[in-house]
Amino acid sequence: METALKLNVNGEVRQVLAPANHSLLEVLRERCGLTGTKHGCELGECGACTVLLDGEPVLACLVLAVECEDRRVETVEGLSNGAALHPLQQAFADLGAAQCGYCTPGMLMTAKALLDSNPLASEMEVREALAGNLCRCTGYWKIVEAVQWAGRMSTGDMVPPQCLRERNAAGGCSHG
Amino acid sequence: MKNFDWITPATPEAAVQAAAQAGRAFLGGGTDLLPLMKSGLREPTGVVQLKGLTGMERLELTADGITIGASITLAALCTDTLVQRSLPAVFDAARHAATPLVRNRATVGGNLCQRPRCWYFRHPDYACSKKGGDTCYAIEGENKFHAIFDNTTCNIVHPSNLGPAFWAHDAVVVVLGPKGERRIPVAEFWVRPEEDMRTEVALEPGELITSVSCKPLSGRSGSAFEEVNEKQSYDWGLVACAARLTLDGDKASDVRIVIGAVAPVPLRREAAEAVLNGKVPNEAAAWAAADAAIAGATPLRDNAYKVTMLRACVKNAILTAAARARKS
Structure with a gap:
């Protein structure tokens, strides 16, 4: 029935x-x-x-x-607003955070919930939030960076993406 | 998954009444029931929703200790400051369980009632002894993740993280059934395969866990839950230990050591507690207690590694509990 x-x-x-x-x-x-x-x-x-x-x-x-x-x-x-991608979608595309793409919708939704409450999430916080989203292609690095980048862009912290890894490792980089 | 009647009671009493009819199941977070139904291991004719039932989502300090409603999610448990401060082993155990996505749905009651993860039990093609057959396939088969204690009849390990942690805090499981309310000390909550092969918990048909009451830390005491996983992002525990102790001067007293993921039900290790009681809980004493905790292990072909791993896990749980007690 x-x-x-x-x-x-x-x-x-x-x-x-x-x-x-x-x-x-x-x-x-x-x-x-x-x-x-x-x-x-x-x-x-x-x-x-x-x-x-x-x-x-x-x-x-x-x-x-x-x-x-x-x-x-x-x-x-x-997620998107008409043709305008959500910052997370844009970041995934720009940073190559998707390969086969099958895990991407789930990654995006988990990441959205995280960034809605914590836009400046640390690398560890992103990894922990995404612990239940498996990706068999990327090795996760680019996904974590894309999530962090999207969060920072949305708060006006225009960190170049290549600096995120340095910043994660050292707590800062030459771009501030 | 076969179809079923969907029943949405408003109170625990109405839920118990609805479940009195044979073939009905309670649905909490669904993180275990739905996979069991999808694989045909459970085929309820009616599913009784527990969400929103009066009193089952409370988490508060009461005369009984800290009362945790059975519908509290693991996510709520591992972000609650009262739990973190007063029941640190429970906080750790909830935080270690599964993934954030699962913890958003999985409940306290469901964590205690979840069925074993043994791959022979979960596989529809194996009529193992737990499913009414006459063989435990893990005895001769692939047994890397199976029991290292009490494993002559059935080699499951109980997958509950909260079970050992609740036991370390002397919990009482409150259940409601057709005959009214019962309060089951957590030590009596577990059912070994030798007692009843069909279940792991002492619930009568139609009984519902409504809450769990735990003894909070008091004085100079601390507790901790440690677990080792094959994959650290998330996985089922290979070995686990919950420890609680109180400091009397610099000596440990009122010690609880409960191990998980190594036997068909969680095990309290009283011999290990006796080793630690009255001693300064330093590294040497923790190792000595851990030696007592692993005594009598009977590993199978593929899981002897668990004995060594459990020894370190018990030692770590004791040292973390002791460090927390010193800071309290």
Whole structure:
């Protein structure tokens, strides 16, 4: 039996029909057509399906859609403002923080939650926040730098990206 | 995952009433129940939502000690200053568990009730003894992550981080069931495979954990939880230890040493506690207590490394607890 659900996804109220055993991930992808959120391990181990639920990053594969009635869901599709990329998306593109791209939507959403509360997150804070988002391509360096860079740009700290690594290592660099 | 009735009670009493019907399951954060359902290890006909139930999300100092509602998330637990100050081992244990994404959903009640991670138990094709079969495949099979104590019948290790930490703080698990409320000392909460192969906890069918009450630190005391993982960003514990002690002058007293991830249930090591009680908790005494904690280990083909690792883990937990006690 299917239940009528009212979900608030990226600020838009959506009425969908879904059975109780559908995860939020399945409903987003199959009923809402929002395939930006990726389907990875299905067991809460990889982070590919990370979305924000009331501003908090959660694994959409381990949340039932029926639990999300009238709650605020944010997915990667809601990040950009029309054609203008979110600073995180811009930073990922500019710094080459994506290779195959499968983990990227989950990385972006976890990083957004972090930067919303802590835009000047340290390297260790970024690594800790992203501990549940696996990337099998990049080796993480560029992802961590892109997140830090996006946060700093949004607060007006125009540190050149090449300095972030130096700054992380030494607590400062020649550009301040 | 098979379909089910979705039930949303408003109170713990209504939840227990809803779960009285056979085949129903409680859903807390869902981080263990949903994977179990996806792999067919549980097929409830009805799922009872626990979110928002009265009293199950409180975290407060009461006459019973610190009462932690069963629906408190691990994320809330490991960012709470009262927990950090008064139950440091519990704070450490919550912080070590899983990933931030999992901790945002996983709850205290679910952490205690989670099922073993043994790959034979989790694999749908192995009818192991825990699933009603007659063989523990880990005895002859791949047993790198399995038990090094009490491992003749079933070789699971209990995956709960909070279990040893709660025990170190003399916790009482408060449960509500069809016959009313029960208070179970955490020492009596665990069920060994020899007692009942089908479960790891002393909950009757339809019983719900509503809260856990822990004894806070008082006087010059400290506690700590240490865990070693294969992958440090996140992983299941290979070995774990929760320790608590009080300083009487410069000597340790009222010591608790509880080990995790090494046996089918968490184990309190009273012999190790006896070694440390009355001694200055320095490195030599911590090693001596750690030697007592690993005594009697019966490692399997692939997991002898756990004995050495556990020894260091116990030593570290004691020294961290002692350092915190000195600073208190």
